[in-house]
Amino acid sequence: MSDFMMFSLVPLVVAVIIGMTCALLGNFLVLRRQSLIGDAISHVALPGIVVSFILTGMLASTAMMLGAGVSALVTVAMIELIRRLGRVETSAAMGVTFTSLFALGVLLLEWHDATGVHLDVEHALYGNLESLIWFEGTGLAALFDPTALAGLPRQLPRVALVGVLVVAFVAVFRRHLVLGSFDPDFAASVRARPALVDLLLVSLVAVAAIAAFEAVGSIIVIAMFICPAAAARLMTDRLATQIAWSQGFAVLASVLGYVLAGYGPGWFGFDASLSAAGTIATLSGLILLAACVAGPRRHPAAA
Amino acid sequence: MMETWWLALTFRLGYNTSLVTVGTMLLGAGAGMIGTFVLLRKRSLISDAVSHATLPGLALAFIIVGLIQGDGRWLPALLAGAALSAAFGLWAVQVISERTRLGEDAAIGAVLSTFFAFGVVLITVIQSMSVAGQAGLTGYLVGATAGMLAAEAQLIALCALGVLLAIVVMRRDFLLVCFDADFARTQGVATGRVDLAMLMLLMVVVVIGLKVTGLILIVALTIIPPVTARFWTDRPMRMVALAALLGALAGYLGVTLSSVTEGLPTGPLIVLAAFALFFVSMLFSSQRGVLAALLAYQRFRRRVHLRQGLLALARDEPIFDNLTLKILRRQGYLRRDGVPTLPGRAAARDAEHEERLWALYREREPEDALQQEHSGLTPIAEVLSPDAIMALEAELPPTAEVRG
Numbered sequence: 001m002s003d004f005m006m007f008s009l010v011p012l013v014v015a016v017i018i019g020m021t022c023a024l025l026g027n028f029l030v031l032r033r034q035s036l037i038g039d040a041i042s043h044v045a046l047p048g049i050v051v052s053f054i055l056t057g058m059l060a061s062t063a064m065m066l067g068a069g070v071s072a073l074v075t076v077a078m079i080e081l082i083r084r085l086g087r088v089e090t091s092a093a094m095g096v097t098f099t100s101l102f103a104l105g106v107l108l109l110e111w112h113d114a115t116g117v118h119l120d121v122e123h124a125l126y127g128n129l130e131s132l133i134w135f136e137g138t139g140l141a142a143l144f145d146p147t148a149l150a151g152l153p154r155q156l157p158r159v160a161l162v163g164v165l166v167v168a169f170v171a172v173f174r175r176h177l178v179l180g181s182f183d184p185d186f187a188a189s190v191r192a193r194p195a196l197v198d199l200l201l202v203s204l205v206a207v208a209a210i211a212a213f214e215a216v217g218s219i220i221v222i223a224m225f226i227c228p229a230a231a232a233r234l235m236t237d238r239l240a241t242q243i244a245w246s247q248g249f250a251v252l253a254s255v256l257g258y259v260l261a262g263y264g265p266g267w268f269g270f271d272a273s274l275s276a277a278g279t280i281a282t283l284s285g286l287i288l289l290a291a292c293v294a295g296p297r298r299h300p301a302a303a
Numbered sequence: 304m305m306e307t308w309w310l311a312l313t314f315r316l317g318y319n320t321s322l323v324t325v326g327t328m329l330l331g332a333g334a335g336m337i338g339t340f341v342l343l344r345k346r347s348l349i350s351d352a353v354s355h356a357t358l359p360g361l362a363l364a365f366i367i368v369g370l371i372q373g374d375g376r377w378l379p380a381l382l383a384g385a386a387l388s389a390a391f392g393l394w395a396v397q398v399i400s401e402r403t404r405l406g407e408d409a410a411i412g413a414v415l416s417t418f419f420a421f422g423v424v425l426i427t428v429i430q431s432m433s434v435a436g437q438a439g440l441t442g443y444l445v446g447a448t449a450g451m452l453a454a455e456a457q458l459i460a461l462c463a464l465g466v467l468l469a470i471v472v473m474r475r476d477f478l479l480v481c482f483d484a485d486f487a488r489t490q491g492v493a494t495g496r497v498d499l500a501m502l503m504l505l506m507v508v509v510v511i512g513l514k515v516t517g518l519i520l521i522v523a524l525t526i527i528p529p530v531t532a533r534f535w536t537d538r539p540m541r542m543v544a545l546a547a548l549l550g551a552l553a554g555y556l557g558v559t560l561s562s563v564t565e566g567l568p569t570g571p572l573i574v575l576a577a578f579a580l581f582f583v584s585m586l587f588s589s590q591r592g593v594l595a596a597l598l599a600y601q602r603f604r605r606r607v608h609l610r611q612g613l614l615a616l617a618r619d620e621p622i623f624d625n626l627t628l629k630i631l632r633r634q635g636y637l638r639r640d641g642v643p644t645l646p647g648r649a650a651a652r653d654a655e656h657e658e659r660l661w662a663l664y665r666e667r668e669p670e671d672a673l674q675q676e677h678s679g680l681t682p683i684a685e686v687l688s689p690d691a692i693m694a695l696e697a698e699l700p701p702t703a704e705v706r707g
Binding site: 030033034035036038039043082085086087088089091092093094095096099100102103104106107110111219220222223225226227230233234261265270272273274275277278279280281282284285286288292295297298299300 | 342345346347348350351398399402403404405406408409411412413414415416417418419420421422423424426427428431519520522523526527529530533534567568570571572574575577578581585591593596
C-alpha cells in the first residue's frame with residue numbers, strides 16, 4: 001500500500017487530471033476541425049522552454065511556463081501572418097510554422113548540450129510520469145498530514161490548477177463555445193465574439209499542453225486532445241453526452257494505461273516497465289479504434 | 304569555421320560527407336516535388352501522420368533484427384519496418400476520414416499520436432532488452448548524418464533518385480488529379496490509384512528521410528519548399544521544379560552547415576535553411592511577396608490620388624489632401640502657390656474628358672460596362688475600340704462653359 005502511495009498515486013492522479021483536461025478541450029477542437037492546432041502547439045513548447053532556459057539560465061518552472069506560453073502565442077501569430085500575408089492554406093501554414101520552431105528548439109538544445117542541461121528531446125516527447133515520486137507518501141495517514149502533503153511533487157497542484165481553469169472556462173463560455181463551434185457566422189451576428197473565444201480556446205490549449213508537457217511529455221497531450229473526444233464524437237449526437245463520454249474514455253485510458261505500463265510486463269514474468277505516457281496514449285488510440293468499428297454514430301452524416 | 308563550410312560546400316570534405324550531401328540534396332528534391340502535389344491536393348499535414356507512424360515499425364524491426372543478430376542497426380530492415388507501419392498509418396487515416404464522420408484533421412492527429420505513442424512504448428521495451436546499438440535509434444527522432452555509413456548514404460541516394468524518376472514519369476496524372484479529380488476520371492485516369500501512388504511516394508520520401516532529418520522534421524521538407532515555390536510561380540509544373548530546386552538547396556545548405564562543427568544536428572539545420580528560403584520568398588517574391596504587395600498598393604494609391612486631384616483641378620474644386628497636392632506638384636501640374644500649370648490644365652481636361660466618357664458608357668451600356676474592369680483609373684482607350692469611343696464622343700453633350 002505504501003508503495004502505491006509513494007510511487008503510483010501521484011502519477012496516476014496527474015495522468016487522470018491531464019487526460020480529462022485535454023479531452024474536455026479536445027471536444028471543441030474536434031468539432032471545429034482544429035485538432036491539429038493541439039499538435040502544433042505541443043511541438044513548439046520545446047523551443048519556448050529552451051529559450052527561456054537560455055535566457056534565465058535555470059530550469060525554473062515559472063520561467064519555463066512563461067516561455068512555452070509565449071512560444072504558443074508566437075506560433076498562433078505566425079500561422080495567421082503566414083496565412084494572411086503569404087496567402088498560404090491554413091494547414092500548410094501550420095506545417096511551416098511548427099516544424100521550423102521545433103527545429104529551432106532542437107538546434108538550440110543541442111547547442112547548449114555541453115552545459116549539462118537536464119532536458120533533452122526524448123524527455124520532451126515521452127515525458128517522465130514515473131519520476132513523480134511522493135517520498136512522504138508512506139501510508140494513508142499521509143493524505144491528512146500537512147507536512148507530507150507539502151512534499152507532493154509540484155506538478156500535481158499545477159495540473160490541478162490548470163484543470164480547474166479549463167473547467168471554469170468551458171463552464172463560463174459554454175454557449176459561446178458551442179455557437180462558435182457549429183456556426184461562427186451566426187455566433188458573430190449575435191455578438192458571441194467567436195474570434196475572441198477562438199483565441200481563448202487556443203490559449204487554454206497552450207496552457208494545458210505546457211502544464212502537461214513537463215509531467216507527461218507532448219505526445220500524450222496530442223493523443224488526449226484528439227482520441228477521447230473523437231471516440232466520443234462517434235458515440236452520440238449530443239454535445240453534453242459527448243463530453244461525458246470523452247471524460248470517461250480519458251479516465252479509462254489513463255488508469256488502465258498506467259496500470260498496464262507499470263504492472264503489465266510483470267504479469268508476463270518480465271522485470272521491466274513500459275513508458276506510462278506511451279501506454280496511455282496507445283490505449284486512447286485503441287479506444288478510438290473500437291469506437292470507429294462499433295460506435296453507434298460512426299457513419300458520416302448523409303449529405 | 305568559414306573555411307570548413309567552404310570545403311563542405313565545394314564537396315572537398317571527404318568522400319562520405321560528399322555522398323551524404325548529394326543524398327540529402329536528392330532527398331530534398333524528391334520531398335519538394337511530391338510535397339508540391341500533396342500541397343495542391345490540400346493534404347499537406349498528412350505527411351505528419353506518415354512520419355510519426357514510422358516509429359513503431361522502426362522499433363519492431365529493431366527488436367526483430369536485434370533478436371536475430373544481437374545488433375538492431377541494419378538500415379534496410381529498419382526502413383522496411385518503418386515503411387510498413389507508415390503504410391498502415393496512412394491506411395488508417397484514409398479509412399477514418401472516409402468511413403466515419405470524423406474529419407481528416409482528427410484522423411491525422413489520432414493516428415500520429417497513437418502510432419508514435421506505441422513506438423515510444425516499444426522503445427522502452429528495447430531499453431529493457433540487451434540489444435546493441437540502442438543509441439542509434441534515437442537518431443531517428445531528430446536525424447543524424449554524422450557517422451552515417453557509406454552504404455547507408457548510397458541507399459538513401461538511390462531511393463531518392465528512384466522517387467525523383469517515378470514523380471517525373473507520373474507528373475501529368477498527379478497534376479490532373481490535383482486540379483480536377485472529376486475531369487481526370489472522365490479521361491480514364493484511375494484517380495484512386497493515382498492518389499495511392501502519390502501517398503506511397505510521399506511515404507518513401509518520409510522513410511528514407513528518417514535517417515537524415517529525423518521523423519519529426521521530415522515533414523518540413525515536404526511542406527516548406529512547395530509553399531516557398533508557390534510564391535514565385537502560378538504554373539504548376541514550374542512550381543514542382545522550383546520546389547525540387549529549393550528542397551535540394553535547403554538540404555545542401557543544411558548538411559554542409561552541420562559538418563562545420565562537431566555535434567550540430569543536421570535535421571534542424573536543413574529545416575531552418577528551408578525556412579530562411581521561405582521567409583525571404585515571402586518578403587521579396589515579385590508576384591505574391593509582401594514587399595511587392597506593399598509597392599503595388601502604394602502605386603495604386605498614387606494613381607487614385609493623381610486622378611482625383613486632376614478631376615478636382617478640372618472642376619475648380621479646392622484640394623486639401625496633402626498627398627494629392629504633393630503628387631500633383633511633383634508631376635509639375637501644380638505650382639507652389641496652388642495654381643495649376645499649363646500641362647496641369649491639359650492633364651486635368653483629359654482626365655475630366657475621360658471621366659465623362661466612362662460615365663456616358665456606363666449609362667448607355669450598363670451590362671457591358673459591368674463586364675469591364677474599371678476602377679476609375681483604366682484609360683478608356685484600353686478597353687474600348689477607337690470606333691466605339693468616337694461614337695461615344697459624338698454623343699457627349701457639349702461643355703457649355705469655357706474654363707480659363
